[in-house]
Amino acid sequence: MGFKLSNSAFNEYLISLKEKYKVYAPVTLKGKGTFSDTDSIRYSEVYSIEEMTLDKKSHFSFKELVLPITQTLFYFTEDSWIEPKIEEKEILIFLRSCDLHGIRPIDQIYLNNGYEDPYYKALREKIKFVLIGCGESFENCFCASMGTNKSFNYHMALNYKNEEVCIDIKDEDLLELFKGIDFLEEKDVSPNYVESNEISVKVPDNLDQRILNSKVWNEYSSRCIACGRCNFVCPTCTCFTMQDIFYKDNPKAGERRRVWASCHIDGFTTMAGGHEFRKDKGEKMRYKVMHKVYDFKKKFGYQMCVGCGRCEDICPEYISFSNCVNKLNEAMKEVE
Numbered sequence: 001m002g003f004k005l006s007n008s009a010f011n012e013y014l015i016s017l018k019e020k021y022k023v024y025a026p027v028t029l030k031g032k033g034t035f036s037d038t039d040s041i042r043y044s045e046v047y048s049i050e051e052m053t054l055d056k057k058s059h060f061s062f063k064e065l066v067l068p069i070t071q072t073l074f075y076f077t078e079d080s081w082i083e084p085k086i087e088e089k090e091i092l093i094f095l096r097s098c099d100l101h102g103i104r105p106i107d108q109i110y111l112n113n114g115y116e117d118p119y120y121k122a123l124r125e126k127i128k129f130v131l132i133g134c135g136e137s138f139e140n141c142f143c144a145s146m147g148t149n150k151s152f153n154y155h156m157a158l159n160y161k162n163e164e165v166c167i168d169i170k171d172e173d174l175l176e177l178f179k180g181i182d183f184l185e186e187k188d189v190s191p192n193y194v195e196s197n198e199i200s201v202k203v204p205d206n207l208d209q210r211i212l213n214s215k216v217w218n219e220y221s222s223r224c225i226a227c228g229r230c231n232f233v234c235p236t237c238t239c240f241t242m243q244d245i246f247y248k249d250n251p252k253a254g255e256r257r258r259v260w261a262s263c264h265i266d267g268f269t270t271m272a273g274g275h276e277f278r279k280d281k282g283e284k285m286r287y288k289v290m291h292k293v294y295d296f297k298k299k300f301g302y303q304m305c306v307g308c309g310r311c312e313d314i315c316p317e318y319i320s321f322s323n324c325v326n327k328l329n330e331a332m333k334e335v336e
Ligand code: SF4
Pocket: 230, 233, 234, 235, 236, 237, 292, 304, 305, 306, 307, 308, 309, 310, 311, 312, 321
């Protein structure tokens, strides 16, 4: 059901939602950007629509809410272990269409890849999504090329412009909590989406492993500084490493944590005995790009990359992921 309502009525609805849900949306963190006097837009718990940043792309994705950057899996002593308590409230996340598509590959890896990860599952089952309609395409977005510019599998959708809030509520529980809210008008609401972006990307139809021998990767051996930032902002990167933390006051007790990992950073492929695959930065770039637009699709039938452009926004070396993918068309001719 669709409704038009004022900012204050929407804020009342948020109060009603917060009885049952923790509500997260992108917010602007003043002065927390990479460079001095720049801001960072990332996810935080919100209490009103005024706190949300709805007219810009967030620098970090919603991923840190489903897959925390650092997650304690259990606490241990010498002869016992215990899992941390899970937050009782359910979670409501405001996100854009590309990101809503991004949950599919994460679910694929953590729930539908031959094993159900219990920690991920416990959190995932609590989450509902509110789609933020996109009134315009942002810098470096190429969602239309990746087919992620539209989404309809949301629990609620929101179009926000000039202090006018329009929502479409599909989820019965969210509709129940809307009862008693003073809306302006009942109307059909369909989430806004962009038809095209300034950047378009064409993954070569004939892309295959012969590309491993192309010279296209050499450029990245010198340009990439292996900082891993592109992985951390990506809504679909799912790799993690494990850390056992031993407490200083009792070294026989501690906790096991799951922590985000990056395929660009040294040590990602280090094996027992010290052998390391892909030491060269160009080879690491090749691994990431091929995972995003080739091998994941080969295994699961759809592209992993959702075209959000965040890897490009954040790269300190101005390395363009979309340019790189487009270069693969020529690179395939080179190796054929
Ligand atoms: S690879 Fe880049 S464009 Fe694709 S989903 Fe990840 S961050 Fe977004």
